[in-house]
Amino acid sequence: MSHPRELNGSRLHDWAARAVAELSARRAEINALNVFPVPDADTGSNMAHTMEAALAESGRLAGEPSVGEVARALAVGSVRGARGNSGLVLSQVLRAIANSTNHGNVDGTCIAESLTLAVQLVDRAIAEPVEGTVITVLRAAAIAAEAADAAGSDLHEVVSSAVDAARTALANTPSQLDVLREAGVVDAGGAGFVVLLEALLAEIEGAAAAASTAPEPGSVGPQLEVMFFFDGDLGTLESALAGLGDSLVIARAEETSGRVHIHSHTAGRVIETAFAQGGVSDLRIEVLPDAPQVATPRRVVVAVTPPGSVADLYREAGAVVVAPGEDVVSDILSGVRNSSAQELILLPNGLLDHRQLISVERATHAFEQSITIVPTGRLVSGIAALSVHDAQAPVGVAAYTMSEAAASMRTATLSAEDITTTVEAAVEAACRTLLAEGGEHVILLTGTQVDVEKLDEALHVDVMAYPADGLGHLVEIGVE
Numbered sequence: 001m002s003h004p005r006e007l008n009g010s011r012l013h014d015w016a017a018r019a020v021a022e023l024s025a026r027r028a029e030i031n032a033l034n035v036f037p038v039p040d041a042d043t044g045s046n047m048a049h050t051m052e053a054a055l056a057e058s059g060r061l062a063g064e065p066s067v068g069e070v071a072r073a074l075a076v077g078s079v080r081g082a083r084g085n086s087g088l089v090l091s092q093v094l095r096a097i098a099n100s101t102n103h104g105n106v107d108g109t110c111i112a113e114s115l116t117l118a119v120q121l122v123d124r125a126i127a128e129p130v131e132g133t134v135i136t137v138l139r140a141a142a143i144a145a146e147a148a149d150a151a152g153s154d155l156h157e158v159v160s161s162a163v164d165a166a167r168t169a170l171a172n173t174p175s176q177l178d179v180l181r182e183a184g185v186v187d188a189g190g191a192g193f194v195v196l197l198e199a200l201l202a203e204i205e206g207a208a209a210a211a212s213t214a215p216e217p218g219s220v221g222p223q224l225e226v227m228f229f230f231d232g233d234l235g236t237l238e239s240a241l242a243g244l245g246d247s248l249v250i251a252r253a254e255e256t257s258g259r260v261h262i263h264s265h266t267a268g269r270v271i272e273t274a275f276a277q278g279g280v281s282d283l284r285i286e287v288l289p290d291a292p293q294v295a296t297p298r299r300v301v302v303a304v305t306p307p308g309s310v311a312d313l314y315r316e317a318g319a320v321v322v323a324p325g326e327d328v329v330s331d332i333l334s335g336v337r338n339s340s341a342q343e344l345i346l347l348p349n350g351l352l353d354h355r356q357l358i359s360v361e362r363a364t365h366a367f368e369q370s371i372t373i374v375p376t377g378r379l380v381s382g383i384a385a386l387s388v389h390d391a392q393a394p395v396g397v398a399a400y401t402m403s404e405a406a407a408s409m410r411t412a413t414l415s416a417e418d419i420t421t422t423v424e425a426a427v428e429a430a431c432r433t434l435l436a437e438g439g440e441h442v443i444l445l446t447g448t449q450v451d452v453e454k455l456d457e458a459l460h461v462d463v464m465a466y467p468a469d470g471l472g473h474l475v476e477i478g479v480e
Helices: 009-025 027-033 043-059 067-081 084-103 108-125 134-150 155-175 178-183 188-211 234-244 267-277 309-316 328-339 354-366 379-387 395-407 423-435 452-459
Strands: 224-232 246-254 257-264 278-287 299-304 320-322 343-347 370-373 410-414 441-446 462-467 475-479
Touching: 009 027, 009 043, 009 067, 009 188, 009 224, 009 267, 009 278, 027 043, 027 188, 043 067, 043 084, 043 188, 043 267, 043 278, 067 084, 084 108, 084 134, 084 188, 108 134, 108 155, 134 155, 134 188, 155 178, 155 188, 224 234, 224 267, 234 246, 234 257, 234 267, 246 328, 246 354, 257 267, 257 328, 267 278, 299 328, 299 379, 309 320, 309 379, 309 462, 320 328, 328 354, 343 379, 343 395, 354 370, 370 395, 379 395, 379 441, 379 475, 410 423, 423 441, 423 452, 423 475, 441 452, 452 462
Parallel strands: 299 320, 299 343, 343 370, 441 462
Antiparallel strands: 224 257, 224 278, 246 257, 410 475, 441 475
């Protein structure tokens, strides 16, 4: 199979996008390796963030930039956005590539020179380099690349040699650093650097595959869940992403900004496309799990509630709780996917707007899960619905019973402006108004103290009060 002998500016940018996707997908894995110099579990996050900053800078270039322009943009973006020691090391690697692209496109010689220069830059950047860390892995890759280039190898062979040497050096890091050996892990920064090299090799091999015949069935890589916040023309972005994956959801915060969610086998292309269309921030990528091999729950009830005591109340009743906010659609989808349930009942509790409900409805279809939305307009209505949920009944029957319970509850809210005397007096007056049409039970969600026994005696009904915060008002009342 033939491989490109060099990478131009477009291909170098594609490599950066691929590296962002891979580092983001393996963020948690690399974080878990982080025990040196301090076990703060952030190396994967720092490297992913630094590479995102580099890609963002490259994405701002107009037209068809040269390889030198892309390389310099990657270097500038990474230096400005570097996080932690690992991010600083990554920025020096990109600086070295920028320095070595002054002579033309990225070929085998350029990679060998870049890695050698990167060793020198990192050595200078780190006050006290320690063997058994990323510097060891970087040095091994540089030596192998120099040897391959000296032997007349092409770009693919040089990078392959560097990857093999880096992997071997990474596997040996526990023998060089006691803290790694005791923890039973390899160096986190070194692992991130190997991911960077592997992304470069994949880009070179992917370029060749793209020019050949269609891939064999089953050769597609893992599907990734890509989420980010976007500033720009959302309509244009939606059109651009439509063919790159499924489960595309854009939850608008405003007309020109919103949170984007998509599943794709080509996360690198998704990210590159997004950066080309506007501003990207808070990028998160996760590897979607394979089809479950064990029995999964039949049904899950998801309730949208503010965090705090009310959320605890719903959680204790068996619901999956999601907090309202700009991430609510993505959080609902994550909760559904993680549960692997076949059926979903959603209690919006008046905290989702029409557009968000549509987004959830469309996206769950991609998981091959049915969704039933029970019309709960208040948190107290959701409590009534959840209290009659029958997990053994068919989902349609269960949802109908829950909807009846929610609809039969008459509700009211009290804010500070509604209190003219005392809270108890205002609550009693509101309850009497609601009970005028009948009722046996009163549910109170309150962020302030209420004398329940006194209300019981005054109203002659069963009163249940639950502490609640984050309601947006003092008291929420439900009568059933």
